[in-house]
Amino acid sequence: MSDLIRVAVLGASGRMGAQTCAAVEAADGLQLVARLGRGDAPGAGTLAGADVAVDFTVPSVTEANVHALLDAGVHAVVGTTGWDDASRGRVTEHLGRVNAERAAAGLGGLGVLIAPNFGLSAVLAMTFAAKAARYFESAEVVELHHPNKVDAPSGTARHTAAAIARARAEAGLGPSPDATESGWEARGADVDGVRVHAVRLRGLVAHEEILFGNEGEQLVIRQDSFDRASFMPGVVLAVRSVGSRPGLTVGLEHVLDLS
Template identity: 75%
Template sequence: MTEENVGAPSGTIKVAVLGARGRMGRTVCAAVEAAADLELVASLDAGDDLAEVARAGADVAVDFTVPSVTEGNVRAMVEAGVHTVVGTTGWTEQRLEDLRNHIASTAGGRGPVGVLIAPNFGLSAVLAMTFAAKAARYFESAEVVELHHPGKVDAPSGTARHTAAAIARSRRDAGLDASPDATETGFEARGADVDGVRVHAVRLRGLVAHEEILFGNEGSSS
């Protein structure tokens, strides 16, 4: 559905929100409407026609949907020439590479279309990921635990995957071996393997979003 905003000042950025009826989508819509230099021109949810974004003249689309549809949404925005900011998780490296190729093949004469996929918009999460990557080279062992509400549809979370991948890169750059692990049976209890870093997902009523980054050396842990 299209949001009418008659008399909006010129020079504003026209924004469409995908997943507008979800918790994060509603928050984004409210933030856009409260900003003097932004104009909410379309708010779409499941079943709505994505072509409405282009018809509304959106400059940027913000996707807060679910992993099963976000890739298709972003591809549609790229084809429409609409820049996109993505807060939906579930993106694998293969899906990212497929999207890069899609952007390159559809740019044509319109110029590049920008797509920003952020695993987390929270300052504390960004700082935690940055600090974890810096600390990873100094510890023999590293694991990640993420805890969320039971309504979350993907596991591990995108933030946890991104954190683990950054830890793994830092460890490789430092020439570290794999974390010691003598497990021979019951590997399913060791969590997901993200580039050699184990990530554990907890889904519990009453939680919202939490992440723990664990490092350890002989005789000490943090």
């Protein structure tokens, strides 16, 4: 990839897409070359020679968009949620085929970076939670978002809970204590054994609380995004980084130096 990174934005007419367009235009070394809205299919004709495309669309189309971007030879940065193991697995398989063909042609590999959250504070909260998880008997996650969000729990909360579950398993911890026998619907979603609760409330943007408990003590990690502008440094960092990370990367924490 040349020093100048040409960027296309999918979902450019949405709130996150519009903010991303403005951030790309303001960033040194990035050039916005295409704005794709609803009904614009990503392909050679619409991507205008982009090196990287940022997807802020909706869960129902984001996987298909990523496959189309790979077929067009474009790196993908994805902020749309709704991904699961199966959809990520299909992208990994597609990347393997495409990058094998590119290697045979003497071309560099393509990268896809799926970030459940681009907020640096959110990424740090998730990282801290994974480190804390092994030391507490109980763990639960509460995510709070605006009522226009179409999926629940949020991708951020799922990512957080999965990381907590992995850390607990590595530490040899069993399930969190819970004597519930009825009314399980009130206990939230089960993400790898960690309960996740979703709130949808007018006036909110994106917020998360991670709660840990032991006998006689509690740790609460809370992250608040009050404005979508808070996500833009992470988006720009992802755009600049994805070209050097062939294959699938899930989570912005892998791009940050959090060792």
